[in-house]
Amino acid sequence: MRRILAEKELTQEGLVRGSGAKGKRRSVTVNLAESPLSWLHARGHIDERLFVAGERLRDDYERAQLGANVTMRWDPVRVKTTGEQGLTATERQIAAKDRFDGALREAGSGLQDILWRVVCAGEGLPDAEKQLGWPARSGKLVLKLALDRVADFYRVR
Structure with missing residues (x-):
């Protein structure tokens, strides 16, 4: 996720700290993992x-x-065995595309x-x-109107 801050510094915790302009120092913390x-x-x-509807769409x-x-x-090569059940990776991908x-x-x-833009592209x-x-x-x-319709599609109550 891209957030523009003045004088960016990445800490060990994955947070970005910045300082303000005009000689005043202030600290801004942005959680890069937060959508x-x-x-x-x-x-x-x-x-x-x-929120749940948006997360399902993003998923x-x-x-x-x-x-x-x-x-x-770099997907692992699948070896088909007799005990394997369910959908293949390609079938799961196609089902997700249909739902999306x-x-x-x-x-x-x-x-x-x-x-x-907001849900998928971040x-x-x-x-x-x-x-x-x-x-x-x-x-x-x-966005609220769109998410409400998506919640109806996913049957989120």
Whole structure:
């Protein structure tokens, strides 16, 4: 996740510390492991239902391997035995892609952009609003609408 801070310094705990401008020193701590969705949930901006729906969408996005790939795949070679049951890795990937596509269809064409940017790509709301050319502080409402539809798709109660 990319967050712009002045004079970045990475600590051993995986935190970024920065100092302010104009001679005043201040410390800013950013948890690099925290997603924009979990940030919104932790501060009460979205409820548990919407958070779970967003996490399921992100999980399907990752399971479908829709993100950028490296040039070499290091997956272990599978040896088929008689005791093996269930879906193969490819079948699980296809099922996740189908769920992901269905969830985006359920969200609707006008809501897919903010949903993908914040939940899957990990962009913060201000960055997503800016990239989409939306007014400041409009993304949270649209994201809530999209997550509500996705929660209906995943049958999250």
